[in-house]
Amino acid sequence: MTNNELNGIREIAVFAIVVYLRAWITTSLTAEASHNDYHLMGQLLRYHEPNTSYVMSKNLGLHLWYFSEDLTCFGCL
Numbered sequence: 001m002t003n004n005e006l007n008g009i010r011e012i013a014v015f016a017i018v019v020y021l022r023a024w025i026t027t028s029l030t031a032e033a034s035h036n037d038y039h040l041m042g043q044l045l046r047y048h049e050p051n052t053s054y055v056m057s058k059n060l061g062l063h064l065w066y067f068s069e070d071l072t073c074f075g076c077l
Contacts (some may be wrong), residue, residue: 015052019043037064 001009023040026032041060047053 017031021049
């Protein structure tokens with residue numbers, strides 16, 4: 001494998017452990033869905049790798065159609 005490929009694999013592994021793992025494990029908790037999505041988006045926007053942060057937050061944003069000011073209060077209870 002080339003160094004570029006190894007760095008790509010390393011970046012995916014770090015992202016999965018640091019950001020995505022918690023969100024993936026807690027997906028079955030329907031009552032906390034909006035809070036989990038809000039937390040995940042915050043982690044994505046603060047992620048240290050700008051390209052990964054941009055792409056992942058943009059893609060997550062496409063799935064947040066239900067996210068509104070009225071519904072976010074339910075995840076905070």
